[in-house]
Structure formats: structure tokens, C-alpha cells
Amino acid sequence: MRVLVVDDDMQIIRAMRINLRARGHEVDTAEGGAGALRLAAENRPDLVLLDLGLPDMEGLEVIRRLRGWTQVPIIVLSARHSAGEKVRCLDSGADDYVTKPFGMDELLARMRAAERRSAAEEAAPEVATAAFTVDLSAKRVLRDGEEVRVTPTEWHILELLAQHPGHLVSQQQLLQEVWGPAYRSETNYLRVYMAQLRRKLEPDPAHPRFLITEAGRGYRLETDG
Missing domain, CATH: 3.40.50.2300 (Response regulator)
Incomplete structure (x- = not known):
């Protein structure tokens, strides 16, 4: 250790x-x-x-x-x-x-x-929604049986959300874990990358069912939509 x-x-x-x-x-x-x-x-x-x-x-x-x-x-x-x-x-x-x-x-x-x-207490190796599956052990995302290409930054955000399905992950935690402590106030980074993930994974990106924003607080991954 x-x-x-x-x-x-x-x-x-x-x-x-x-x-x-x-x-x-x-x-x-x-x-x-x-x-x-x-x-x-x-x-x-x-x-x-x-x-x-x-x-x-x-x-x-x-x-x-x-x-x-x-x-x-x-x-x-x-x-x-x-x-x-x-x-x-x-x-x-x-x-x-x-x-x-x-x-x-x-x-x-x-x-x-x-x-x-x-x-x-580590997260389950796979977190499945009705639209896509996050395979934490293989570090990949599947939609309709096909792998979805995500960038390393997109994956890191999605991984953190999938490790706590159904629970809020704060903006500060996401920023610190993905970009580092100097970026804890750069919430615009999260908005940009979450929009990209929704375009790739949500059936209707304008009305997300799985990648949910809690305004001013953070984001959560809902599995039942």
C-alpha cells in the first residue's frame, strides 16, 4: 500500500x-x-x-x-x-x-x-442502464452491443459516476479527480464534457434520462432512467 x-x-x-x-x-x-x-x-x-x-x-x-x-x-x-x-x-x-x-x-x-x-466496497464491474453499459473492469462503454468511442477525459468522468450509481457526485470531486485540485472552480469543463457524453450515450441528449445534472451541486448516473 x-x-x-x-x-x-x-x-x-x-x-x-x-x-x-x-x-x-x-x-x-x-x-x-x-x-x-x-x-x-x-x-x-x-x-x-x-x-x-x-x-x-x-x-x-x-x-x-x-x-x-x-x-x-x-x-x-x-x-x-x-x-x-x-x-x-x-x-x-x-x-x-x-x-x-x-x-x-x-x-x-x-x-x-x-x-x-x-x-x-468497490463498484460492480458493470453498471447497466436501459441505453448503455459501463464496463468498469474493461474500461469501455457499450451501446446496442457496440463499443462507444469516448476520450480518456470522458471515460474518467463516466467511471466516477458509474462507481456511485444513483448517487450525487459533486462538481468539486469530479473536477479534482479528473483535472486536479487547481481546477475545482472550472465547472464549465464539466458542462462541456457532460454534453459530449450525452450526445454519445443518451437516446435524447436534450432530455437526459441517465446522465443527470443537479444544478449547482453535481451529477449522477441513473440506471433505471
Whole structure:
């Protein structure tokens, strides 16, 4: 796994880097929330280990911002023992909460469990509508049994929507995932590419049944139309 360790204690960062690398993991580290968000966007880690007491922002805010565009497993590592703190973290989107001090064997077991849950929650290999089918494993789109040519950017947008069928995917998540964090306000990009996808996939592009816009919020892929 590629693991992002976020903690302002350099001793903990060093210990985690040594232990995780010794077990074959790639490790990125950040001492603050802003750096963690930047590295998460640039390097797309498989798991985040997050301390709550960061110098520039609360760990809860880091969780909320990450959950705005990624479902990467997040394990909180904190010296705060209160049940209320744990509940707030889990409600904000954390997958697990480990109190400091902790044993490395326990943490590694929690990491493996989070990785298994994440793999189990991956989208189905195919998402079918009445008009077209998105084959996520083969990375192709079929309409009337024929493959539809889509550009890499069109595919990336469609893939993100197909991974969450029936659910809203925010404009910010789509922009960040497809173009990067510097493009989070470029909503015109999405309008252009969604129009192209509708022309290729919708029976009546002017009245879309499957690629739905929620004005000012984002888009969703409806399977029953």
C-alpha cells in the first residue's frame, strides 16, 4: 500500500516511516493538514493515518475535506480517548480510530481490515442502464452491443459516476479527480464534457434520462432512467 502519515510529532513520523517501509509499504508524510490534502491529491494514497492535533487545522476538517472527493480509508491515530471524539471522527468519515499509544501489530491489523473493507466496497464491474453499459473492469462503454468511442477525459468522468450509481457526485470531486485540485472552480469543463457524453450515450441528449445534472451541486448516473 501507499500510506500517507499525517502527524506533527516527528518522532512518530520517523517511527511510522521505518515500520511501514520495513513491511513493504510506500510512505508519504505530512506535518499539517494543508500538506496532507496536497499530498493526498498528488499521490493518491491507498490509506491515510491521521493525527487530530495538527498545527494548521483540526484533523476533523482534514477528514471532511478528503471525503469531499475521495473514499480512501482513513484511520485516526490520537491521544484523545473520549467516546464523543471517536463518534465525531467516525461520523465525519473516518474508517477507524486508534488511541495512542498503540502497538504496531494492532495498527497493521487495523490497516489490513480497512484495506479489505475498501476492496469489498468497490463498484460492480458493470453498471447497466436501459441505453448503455459501463464496463468498469474493461474500461469501455457499450451501446446496442457496440463499443462507444469516448476520450480518456470522458471515460474518467463516466467511471466516477458509474462507481456511485444513483448517487450525487459533486462538481468539486469530479473536477479534482479528473483535472486536479487547481481546477475545482472550472465547472464549465464539466458542462462541456457532460454534453459530449450525452450526445454519445443518451437516446435524447436534450432530455437526459441517465446522465443527470443537479444544478449547482453535481451529477449522477441513473440506471433505471
